Amino acid sequence: MVIPVHDVNPARRTPWVTYALIVANVVVFLSMPGMAGSVAGDSGLAQLCHLQVYLDQYAVVPRELIHHQMPRLVPTGDIALGPQGPGCVVGPPGYDKSPELSVLTAMFLHGSWLHLLGNMLFLLIFGNNIEDRMGHVRFTLFYAACGYAASYGFAFLNDDSSEPLIGASGAIAGILGAYLVLYPKARVWVLVPFLIFLPLRLPAWLVLGFWFALQAVYSSGEGVSNAGTVAYAAHIVGFLAGMLLAWPLKRGTPPPPEPRGLLFGRRARPRQAW
Structure with missing residues (x-):
């Protein structure tokens, strides 16, 4: 696995939407029950119960999205002592949920600091150039469209699942797909x-080709032990959606600047003129 840290592809305008998305994701993460103190391991049973209530209301659930089968009983956030010890109390949902709108809200939810920071790193590195090429409004619509495509694609493949789907990974995968189409020769540190x-x-x-290949391998369950907890199929669908939506812009996209100086960690020799 490679970790991108910077691309040699300067943008012409300030990526305000990209910055706003990063801020919004961080703020929402800090507002999630128990997430602010997750680094220190501060997650008691009460916080876990409240987090489950939060996810049931705002995360994507494939069964709800595809079949509109809303659960009759969900955790309420209360704790009760049962035969096997304390646990979360369940009861009828105390909220009205729109499965279609949950696709949008789920795009701002993350399960851990590592999940959040990894997504925001990719968004920061690659999002600015896609926003620069598309413009602020089209980029916002593009981001949402890729997120919806990723969630619906995953839900159709797992239509009986009642596990919540969260994260901006599907939308950001669309950005990676668009970057591959528009700037395949750009250099990335x-x-x-x-x-x-x-x-x-x-x-x-x-x-990006290596990243996509890893998602395809992981989605099959090969080479990773937690394939069931990461929606790799959503990454694949989002990536392909981003490529498709960006393809009409390919012809009018100026090439990235030719990099100079260091190459593969060493200083490149100047070219000789013939």
């Missing part, structure tokens, strides 16, 4: 774990 983190500058087509 990455860290490659090889005894130490080795810095390399690689073409975007290699970095």
Whole structure:
């Protein structure tokens, strides 16, 4: 796995929507029950019960989205002592939920600091150029469209699942797909774990193509132990949706600047004129 840290592809305008999305994701994460103190491991049973209530209301549930089968009993946030010890009390939902709107709200929810920071890193590195090419309004619509495509694609493949689906990964995967179409030759600085983190500058087509290939492998359950907890299929659908939506813009997209200086961690030699 490679970790991107910077791309050599300056934007012409300030990516206000990208910055706003990052701020919104962080604020929503900090407002989720128990998430602000998750680094210190401060997550008692009461917080877990309240978090479950929060996710039931705002996360995407494939069964609800595809079949509109709303649950009759959900956690209420209260705790009761049962035969096997304390647990979350269940009861009728105390809220009205729109499965279609939950796709939008779920795009701002994350399950951990690692989940949040990983998504925001990819959004910061690759989102600014896509917003620069599309403009603020079209980029906002593009981001939402990729998120919806990813959620619906995953839900159709798992239509009987009642597990909540959260995260901005599907929408951000769409940004990666668009970047691959529009800027395949742009150089991306990455860290490659090889005894130490080795810095390399690689073409975007290699970095993003490798990322997509990993998602395809992981979605099949190969090479990863927690394949059931990560919606890799949503990443794939979002990526393909981003490629499709960005394709009409490919012809009019100016190429990224030719990088100079360091190449693969070493200073490149100047070219000789013939």
